[in-house]
Amino acid sequence: MTDRLESREKVTGEARYAVEYPVEGVAYAAAVQATVGRGEITSVGTEEALRLPGVLAVLSCENAPELRESGDAELALFQSRTVSYRGQFVAAVVAETLDTAREAARLVRVEYASEPPDVELRADHPGLYKPEKVNPVFPSDTAQGDADEAFAKSAVRVEATYTTPAEHNNPMEPHATLAQWHDDGTLTLYDSNQGASGVQKTIAGVLGLEPSQVRVVSPHVGGGFGSKGAPRPNVLVAALGARATGRPVKFAVPRQQMFATTGYRTPTIQRIRLGADEDGHLDAITHEVVEQTSVLQEFGEQTAVPTRMMYKAPHRRTSHRLVRLNVPTPSWMRAPGETPGMFALESAMDELAVAAGIDPIELRVRNDTGHEPESGLPFSSRNLVACLREGAARFGWAARDPRPGVRRMGRKLLGTGVASSTYPAYMRPSEATARAEPDGTFTVRVAAADIGTGARTALTLIAAEALKVELGRVRVEVGDSRFPKAPVAGGSMGTSSWGAAVVRACEGLRGKLNGSVPPEGLEASADTTDELKGRDRYARHAFGAQFADVEVDADTGEVRVRRMLGIFAAGRIVNPKTARSQLIGGMTMGIGMALHEESVMDAEFGDFLNRDLAQYHVPACADVRDIEADWVEESDPHLNPMGTKGIGEIGIVGAAAAIANAVHHATGVRVRDLPITPPRLL
Ligand code: MOS
Numbered sequence: 001m002t003d004r005l006e007s008r009e010k011v012t013g014e015a016r017y018a019v020e021y022p023v024e025g026v027a028y029a030a031a032v033q034a035t036v037g038r039g040e041i042t043s044v045g046t047e048e049a050l051r052l053p054g055v056l057a058v059l060s061c062e063n064a065p066e067l068r069e070s071g072d073a074e075l076a077l078f079q080s081r082t083v084s085y086r087g088q089f090v091a092a093v094v095a096e097t098l099d100t101a102r103e104a105a106r107l108v109r110v111e112y113a114s115e116p117p118d119v120e121l122r123a124d125h126p127g128l129y130k131p132e133k134v135n136p137v138f139p140s141d142t143a144q145g146d147a148d149e150a151f152a153k154s155a156v157r158v159e160a161t162y163t164t165p166a167e168h169n170n171p172m173e174p175h176a177t178l179a180q181w182h183d184d185g186t187l188t189l190y191d192s193n194q195g196a197s198g199v200q201k202t203i204a205g206v207l208g209l210e211p212s213q214v215r216v217v218s219p220h221v222g223g224g225f226g227s228k229g230a231p232r233p234n235v236l237v238a239a240l241g242a243r244a245t246g247r248p249v250k251f252a253v254p255r256q257q258m259f260a261t262t263g264y265r266t267p268t269i270q271r272i273r274l275g276a277d278e279d280g281h282l283d284a285i286t287h288e289v290v291e292q293t294s295v296l297q298e299f300g301e302q303t304a305v306p307t308r309m310m311y312k313a314p315h316r317r318t319s320h321r322l323v324r325l326n327v328p329t330p331s332w333m334r335a336p337g338e339t340p341g342m343f344a345l346e347s348a349m350d351e352l353a354v355a356a357g358i359d360p361i362e363l364r365v366r367n368d369t370g371h372e373p374e375s376g377l378p379f380s381s382r383n384l385v386a387c388l389r390e391g392a393a394r395f396g397w398a399a400r401d402p403r404p405g406v407r408r409m410g411r412k413l414l415g416t417g418v419a420s421s422t423y424p425a426y427m428r429p430s431e432a433t434a435r436a437e438p439d440g441t442f443t444v445r446v447a448a449a450d451i452g453t454g455a456r457t458a459l460t461l462i463a464a465e466a467l468k469v470e471l472g473r474v475r476v477e478v479g480d481s482r483f484p485k486a487p488v489a490g491g492s493m494g495t496s497s498w499g500a501a502v503v504r505a506c507e508g509l510r511g512k513l514n515g516s517v518p519p520e521g522l523e524a525s526a527d528t529t530d531e532l533k534g535r536d537r538y539a540r541h542a543f544g545a546q547f548a549d550v551e552v553d554a555d556t557g558e559v560r561v562r563r564m565l566g567i568f569a570a571g572r573i574v575n576p577k578t579a580r581s582q583l584i585g586g587m588t589m590g591i592g593m594a595l596h597e598e599s600v601m602d603a604e605f606g607d608f609l610n611r612d613l614a615q616y617h618v619p620a621c622a623d624v625r626d627i628e629a630d631w632v633e634e635s636d637p638h639l640n641p642m643g644t645k646g647i648g649e650i651g652i653v654g655a656a657a658a659i660a661n662a663v664h665h666a667t668g669v670r671v672r673d674l675p676i677t678p679p680r681l682l
Helices: 007-012 047-051 098-107 147-153 196-207 233-245 255-261 338-356 360-366 384-395 455-467 494-512 576-596 655-667
Strands: 027-033 039-045 055-060 089-095 109-114 142-144 156-164 176-181 187-191 214-217 249-252 268-276 282-294 315-325 412-424 431-436 442-445 474-477 522-527 541-553 559-569 627-631
Touching: 027 098, 027 233, 027 255, 039 055, 039 089, 047 055, 047 098, 055 098, 055 233, 089 098, 089 233, 147 268, 147 282, 147 315, 156 338, 176 233, 187 196, 187 233, 196 214, 196 233, 233 249, 268 338, 282 338, 338 360, 338 412, 338 655, 360 384, 360 412, 384 412, 384 541, 384 559, 412 559, 412 655, 431 494, 442 455, 442 494, 455 474, 455 494, 494 522, 541 655, 559 576, 559 655, 576 627, 576 655
Parallel strands: 027 249, 187 214, 282 315, 442 474, 559 627
Antiparallel strands: 027 089, 039 109, 055 089, 142 315, 156 268, 176 187, 176 249, 268 282, 412 541, 431 442, 431 522, 541 559
């Protein structure tokens, strides 16, 4: 139970975030967004804006420097006259003050030749196609046996279509960059991101620089949830603005502009068919997904991928179809793939339990498997059943009357639901250094990102253990691209990936230490690239079980989550205090997904209607009453030196299904379209 090491800095305001760095002579940027959803820019009128006192520059496709291609078309800022979606950045102003920049941005006159945008995802959209792969490199389609024939022959069948809306990450700290060019042509970016090394490499590439010419500084980050996993156009607004004016430039994306420019989760349409025998043993599973990408480039959310590994069944088919729309490119958000996919699969499992007259927990236990169904690989460890059993005991599941819609408390209908959770235990190569200082302390460096997760604290615990010294003698430094290269804080792989390199560096240092430390200190470095080769003998995933009690107002349809419990099996938990926070944070996001969050596309204007947290609803304290997360002991020797699986994302997976299943149990109404708003229940 270690407190977050930077907690005092954070609550006293000492911790600096990207645009808070004091830099001499700073100027401010404001961006102009496209007001059409599809078209060509015919002219950019800048005279009025430039006449405003204090305006330093206006950048657009008419004067922006040429950028290199990066593989991310969203980073081709001001490189073309084509507008791909409404809200795309088409110009930027740099001015002496933020107010002046914003006022000038209003005065930039961009003219367009426009056409009606195509923004509506439909299951019968004529543009649907099969992508080569889905995020990051999964095959689009898989098949084993003959799922259609097996389904047709099954004694118990469920066939249903589930939908999830577009959802926006909405981190508390916006995407923000302070860019400063130096006389030697190098660039410093104080930037809010999930990985300094990645931002350094990508932005250097776009600007035609060597990575060593770009330094990315980001020791504190106020949330990301995937949206800061790769650099966004805001980094280039700041960098180009600074280059054009010779001044350091700050650009924090206003929340109003975030909905178009910093990523979101695609809406999904998911058709699931489950066929089972009378005892609930699955014979056939099909999961067909329709979702969107942009005309700029392809991002296919891996929505059906968890269905490939979750339950035993001889016949299985999964597929993803995409359509290119005039929308911002979807991206990573809070367990991409698992989150929407497990909402559908775990809702369908609940429907199957009802159809077969089997307890939902028992149904999942009967379909558990020791081998990953599609790959045939043994799980390195799989404690789904332990999570279900432990959660059931602690939540009081045994007392649950399975009949839907029969418990009432005044106007409220009460229900209890369950769903499984899972998330892969990924690892990527990382580097780290460990240094013994002459004063008896140790400095460990890795370009990791602490986006509010407690990564710095976890890495310090890991380093102290590996060095066999007390915590207070170890300082871990993260969030700087000058530190040893590290993978992104994403895919729930931060602690495992960075921690393994930290352990190896610390072990190396211990091997070198004998006697006193020389005045210049003693350092060891590690790179886990080789260690991670040939790690394909096991399927590695974390598992969990989510439980929810809801009350539904019989008159208004309002749903409240009375109680939630998540029990997880995620290998070794490094720091219980911050781990619990991460898990209940994920579960809270699951409440948001189930009941609140929805980005609404306006088909006429071709844009998301949401502009702020008044329109994009997230759970507030009053929505989260009694929420608890815990874990079962899990010792897995096939992971990494720490025995960790990662806990960043599993907290959200399955949470929305548990709530939706509880709503069905309360009301008898099966809501298959998220979020579960009152009109969907009345
Ligand atoms: Mo997470 S959506 O992989 O940052």
